[in-house]
Amino acid sequence: MIRIVIAEDQKMLRGALTSLLQLEDDLEVVAQVTDGEEALDAVEKHRPDLCLLDIEIPKMTGLEVAEKVREKGLPSKIIIVTTFTRPGYLQKAMELKVEGYLLKDEPIDFLVDAIRSVVKGQRVISTDLAPILFNREENPLTEREQEVLRLAAEGETTAQIANNLFLSKGTVRNYLSTAIQKMGVVSRYRAIQKAQEKGWI
Incomplete structure (x- = not known):
């Protein structure tokens, strides 16, 4: 029996996934959770064979959960599921050596086969993501x-960022200015937008 933890913040999707996977004779969902902290707790408690992690979940992203699972040496295999084809996300997942990275619009049969393949030691990635792997763009x-950009994206002022990071306001402005230049844009807003699109923040 393959024991699975599902982390997905959308209630309907989480319930549907659980119901569909439970129809398979060899799959058992041992926990379904809504955020990253609960996901890590569930992995530590249940020691599942596999974690199915959405990237965009509250408190900790799926990638942050994956990183913690790796740091703690927990044996669970990891499949990331996402609606996003952001290169930065995929690159981070590859660095963490997650076993699977799937888009949410894949058929359920593809997911079920991927789960079985990953548990057997294989790695699985959605076919549509292959070009991104070959055209990898390094995060500058x-x-x-x-x-600094992440805090600015959360609406913090230069003064608040400086206070949070124990930096001077001038240093924060310098970081923002350098980031804007590296992004090849003209404003803080565009730098944030571009970095988010790439999955770099």
Whole structure:
């Protein structure tokens, strides 16, 4: 029996996924959760064979959960499911060596086959994502620039970012200016937008 934890914040989709997977004789959903913190708790508690993680879940993203699972040395295999084809997300998933990365518009049969393949030690990726792997674009932003842009995206002012990161306002402005230049755009807003589209923040 393949034991699965599902992390998906959309109630209807989570319920539908659980119901469909439970129809298979060899699959058992041992926990279904709505956010990243609950997902990590469920993995530690149930030690499932596989975690099915949506990227865009509250508190911790699916990728952050995957990173914690790896750091803690938990044995669960990981399949990321997402609606996004953002290169940065896929790149991060590959760096974390997740076993599967699937788009949500795949048929349920594809997901079921992917689960079985991953548990047997194979890696599975949606066919539509293959071109992104071959045309990989490196993230030009430093970790600090990403952090500053992420806080700016959350609506924080330069002063608030400076206070949160224990930096001077001038240093924060410099990070923002450098990020804007690297993104090849003319404003903080466009830099945030582009970095989000790429999956870099």
